[in-house]
Amino acid sequence: MEMFNTDFILNFIGTTSFITVLCLWIALIFKIDQIKKLKFTLDKLKRSFDELDEQAKLIVKTDLELNKTQEELDKKVAGLYTLQRLSRAISTTLDEEQIFARIEEPLIREFGFEKALAFTFKKVRDGSLELNLRIQAGYSEEEAEKIKHNLEKESILSIIIKNNAPFSSLNAASGKLKQATESIKNLCLLNSFAGSIISTKDGPYGLIIMGNESSLSVLIEGDEEIVGILANQLGQAIENAKLFEETFRSHQELERRVTERTKELTDALSEIKQISKRKSEFVSAVSHELRTPLTSIKGYASILTAGTLGEIPPAVKERIEKIHHHSNELTDLINNLLDISRIESGKVEMKIEPHNLSLIIEKVADLLMPQIKEKQLQFSLKIPAGLGLALADAHQIERVFINLISNAIKYTPNQGKIGISAVKIPDNYLRIDVSDSGYGIPLEDLNKIFNEFYRVDSMITRGIKGTGLGLSLVKYIIEAHKGKIWATSKLNEGSIFSFTLPVAK
Ligand code: ATP
Ligand code: MG
Secondary structure, three states: OHHHHHHHHHHHHHHHHHHHHHHHHHHHHHHHHHHHHHHHHHHHHHHHHHHHHHHHHHHHHHHHHHHHHHHHHHHHHHHHHHHHHHHHHHHOOOOHHHHHHOOOHHHHHHOOOOEEEEEEEEEOOOOOEEEEEEEEEOOOHHHHHHHHHHHHHOOHHHHHHHHOOOEEOOOOOOHHHHHHHHHHHHHOOOOEEEEEEEEEOOEEEEEEEEEEOOOOOOOOHHHHHHHHHHHHHHHHHHHHHHHHHHHHHHHHHHHHHHHHHHHHHHHHHHHHHHHHHHHHHHHHHHHHHHHHHHHHHHHHHHHHHHOOOOOOOHHHHHHHHHHHHHHHHHHHHHHHHHHHHHHHOOOOOOOOEEEOHHHHHHHHHHHHHHHHHHOOOEEEEEOOOOOOOEEEOHHHHHHHHHHHHHHHHHOOOOOOEEEEEEEEEOOOEEEEEEEEOOOOOOHHHOOOOOOOOOOOOOOOOOOOOOOOOHHHHHHHHHHHOOOOEEEEEEOOOEEEEEEEEEEOO
């Protein structure tokens, strides 16, 4: 029993152990499988985690890059705004000093730069460039002078001028330009910078450099472009200022020359007036002197032809009558000359009073009627009833009509027409027209016929006698009345002589 029990127990234990071991084995196998699965999952997780980590890193990197780009964009936009304001500021002045003065330190800072320098070039005789300091922001006087001196000395400028494009420490190319950029960086004590040549249409005019000393504020991509645009604007503004200065200077020169010429003309005019006065005085004196002997020649000729001193043979009488006739002509000429010089020198006092023109014209027409009739001319007079009175010296205006009507008679063939008419015109004036259907006056002679001694030289009128003084006397008289006189004419159709006289109020 005990044996049974022991065996049983042992068997039981064995079986149980076996089962247990089996179970454990199975469990172990199961666990191992599970562990394998878990490990696989873990590996997967780890990979995913790694991937996630990579992605997270990428996101952070992208975010950083985005932030940087955003920052750069903000800087660019701010720079463009500043550029726009600056452009407006420099384009509203036409003074070169002012153009540079308007690029002030706060604006440079708004661009995102700590320091700026600008120079203009001055070519010296040996071909080298001398610099004029125009902008100096963030530098002391001595620093700027030192930089200027060094830039003048070294060959940097010629390389940059040759390159003829904006440059910067960011995009320093290779070769000489890179060296030049490095030199500028060192000379100007800058960590990063952008610069550009300022050009006008005449070529390189100056240089602008903007940059940062500290390594914290670095240059961004667009900075070079912005400095380039600014240099362009400066070039444009300088060109405008130069153009303005040129125009202003030539305007001043023109004004100076006009003043000079005006003075010359005034001097010449007063000289001419002097000469004219002397001429009038001379003509007046000579005419006066000639009149006396002429009067006696005429007197003696009259006595001789009258026969009071005894009968004279007809042939002699004929000659003496010619002497008498020519003496009369000479007297007319002298009288006209005398009148012209008197009126010209203001020696004739006009008795200006209101006059009825019809009365004056009728008187003159009566006087000239024999000649009108002799040539069988039609004479018409058209003066409106309510024309009003003219302000005139009756005696002088009578001479005007005598001369104009005499001319109309002289220069119109037989059976022609002569007319006189008057109308009121604006500004309280009367216009009087003396017209004829005569030979007419060539266009080129129309404004010369009022000159002293001028006579139209044409085949038809060549045989008609005259001195060429009548119209100049008429012109003097009319102008002394503050009126005007002119002529219109058509060859072989006739002429109209028009003049104006003020109306009596
Ligand atoms: P005078 O001194 O004797 O009057 P004139 O008649 O030649 O001489 P003006 O009266 O000054 O001198 O005229 C100048 C010229 O103008 C004349 O010689 C004539 O050629 C031209 N002329 C003047 N009036 C007329 C007219 N009505 N028709 C055509 N030609 C005229
Ligand atoms: Mg005449």
